[in-house]
Amino acid sequence: MIPTxxxxxxxxxxxHGPELLAFARRLTLxxxxxxxxxxxxxxxxxxxxxxxxxxxxxxxxxxxxVLNDFLSWRRRRSSTERATADxxxxxxxxxxxxxxxxxxxxxxxxxxxxxxxxxxxxLVLRYYLDRSDxxxxxxxxxxxxxxxxxxxxxxxxxxxxxxxxTPSERTRR
Numbered sequence: 001m002i003p004t005x006x007x008x009x010x011x012x013x014x015x016h017g018p019e020l021l022a023f024a025r026r027l028t029l030x031x032x033x034x035x036x037x038x039x040x041x042x043x044x045x046x047x048x049x050x051x052x053x054x055x056x057x058x059x060x061x062x063x064x065x066v067l068n069d070f071l072s073w074r075r076r077r078s079s080t081e082r083a084t085a086d087x088x089x090x091x092x093x094x095x096x097x098x099x100x101x102x103x104x105x106x107x108x109x110x111x112x113x114x115x116x117x118x119x120x121x122x123l124v125l126r127y128y129l130d131r132s133d134x135x136x137x138x139x140x141x142x143x144x145x146x147x148x149x150x151x152x153x154x155x156x157x158x159x160x161x162x163x164x165x166t167p168s169e170r171t172r173r
Contacts, residue, residue: 026124027070041065119154
């Protein structure tokens with residue numbers, strides 16, 4: 001019997017597909033776009049499995065491919081649409097409920113949605129995936145100082161959007 005490489009690819013998808021999807025969801029802030037993104041990346045990996053299956057760290061390769069596709073200008077043009085209606089809008093002045101965690105997550109997604117894609121990618125890589133500045137710099141193809149600059153600007157934009165900066169921080173640039 002001739003061994004096939006498909007079970008190896010299937011095993012890779014089963015093992016790492018969910019975490020790639022979670023990563024893409026955090027980048028795109030849209031479940032459907034994230035699924036499309038991961039599907040396209042995995043399809044390309046699957047089509048070239050005879051070459052890509054031999055890569056030493058295939059998981060890192062897949063993460064980098066998802067990130068590159070997210071940052072691609074072709075993707076950015078097609079992903080500028082945003083939903084404007086919030087059918088589940090409710091008064092948040094009540095006592096804390098278990099659903100409040102979901103509400104806070106939604107607020108964070110809204111805040112991340114106002115950031116430029118590179119700044120959002122830096123925050124997701126740093127805080128969700130716990131990557132170092134050096135690792136992020138390699139993934140983005142830039143210097144560590146640029147990563148720190150993107151992170152600083154992103155955090156400042158998030159603080160400004162939430163109104164949590166102190167007056168002295170607002171005047172300091």
